[in-house]
Amino acid sequence: MGDYSKALEFYDKTLKIEEKTLPPNHPSLATSYNNIGLVYDNMGDYSKALEFHEKALKIREKTLPPNHPDLA
Known part of the structure; x- marks a missing residue:
């Protein structure tokens, strides 16, 4: 648990x-x-x-209605 560098590596690949x-x-x-x-x-x-x-947040503000829970 806590292998943050490995997590970042995989998230970076996903993001690309x-x-x-x-x-x-x-x-x-x-x-x-x-x-x-x-x-x-x-x-x-x-x-x-x-x-x-x-x-x-910028993406969510553009794509979600103002009362959406993800913007709370």
């Missing part, structure tokens, strides 16, 4: 595939950005975590 195959505001990209942010948060790299959480 998604960025090539999905539209830029696809919800799956938001999920991947959020997951990467969670890994950085667990590693204590809060500035990097914030960067990825903000990317996820």
Whole structure:
């Protein structure tokens, strides 16, 4: 448990595939950005975590209704 570098490696591979195959505001990209942010948060790299959480939020703000629970 706690192999964050391995998790980031796999999330990065996933993200590269998604960025090539999905539209830029696809919800799956938001999920991947959020997951990467969670890994950085667990590693204590809060500035990097914030960067990825903000990317996820921007997509969700564009694609979800304002009262959606993911925007709370």
